[in-house]
Amino acid sequence: MSSERVFITGGTGKVGSLVVQELIKRNVQVTVYARTPEKIAQHPNVTVVKGDVTDLTPFEKAIPGHTRLFLLVAVGIPDASQVKANIAKKAYAAGVKQIVDLAAIRVPWRSYPLLHVHEVSEQLIYNIPNRGYFVSLRPTNFMSNTASYLVETIKNQDTITDSAEPDDLQEWVSTQDVAEVAANIFVDPVEKHSDAAYELIGDLITPTRRAEILTKILDRPISYKQLPVQQLYELYLEQFKSHEIAFYASTFRRSNPVNRGMTLLLRREPEDYQFWAIKNKDSFLK
Secondary structure, three states, X not given: OOOOEEEEEOOOOOOHHHHHHHHHHOOOEEEEEEOOHHHOOOOOOEEEEEOEOOEOHHHHHHOOOXXXXXXXXXXXXXXXXXXXXXXXXXXXXXXXXXXXXXXOOOOOOOOOHHHHXXXXXXXXXXXXXXXXXXXXXXXXXXXXXXXXXOOHHHHHHOEEEEOOOOOXXXXXXXXHHHHHHHHHHHHOOHHHHOOOEEEXXXXXXXXXXXXXXXXXXXOOOOEEXXXXXXXXXXXXXXXXXXXXXXXXXXXXXXXXXXXXXXXXXXXXXXXXXXXXXXXXXXXXXX
């Protein structure tokens, strides 16, 4: 049994739940802070604390005795940057040695409000006086997005839709890889990663190539349909009722190379889109 005790916020989401599973595999004691404890599968290594990030009273009572914190806060909650900073302050004050924060990829300052929340919270936490170690994980677009809010056109129209050119390279990363990076950091000595910020890019692939992969996996023709950015924005706005999300989802474009450090952090090669799509084939079935 590891001597580390890891406290996790956001442990019922698509990344946080995987972090919990990976820490269990590594025989680490985990405490999950959740509004809906019934979503957490029972396990001898897992303790569940009912609570919400907007009321940190249960958090303050439960955090003493933990050595590390996985910090994940939904950007849609009011004043999310300050909420993350408040959690971090209380964690460090209680003796937490290391915080691993799920942030987001870096873009020009204030260019995307959806990502700006993470930029501000990183600065607030980094500047906490006499704090412990602070590691930021900065993942690019999740592959799982193509099996959630982007999946309906694949299921119903056999098309991938985006505003990108058919041969534009796009960045992707699997949530499994993000979770394993976090878990590996938690079992490393805290001094190893110090105050690192890791950008996580697992694959670089065009919309046309994604359509080819899904065609082969699903055994039916999947094509790519490029939409005018205004049309795509309106579709996302109708779906999410949020300008910030719709603006980001319809306009974001970045194509940095796959980060070579991913292999070191994962201790294996990162998942590419084809590997991920094969694992998640059922998500695309009609």
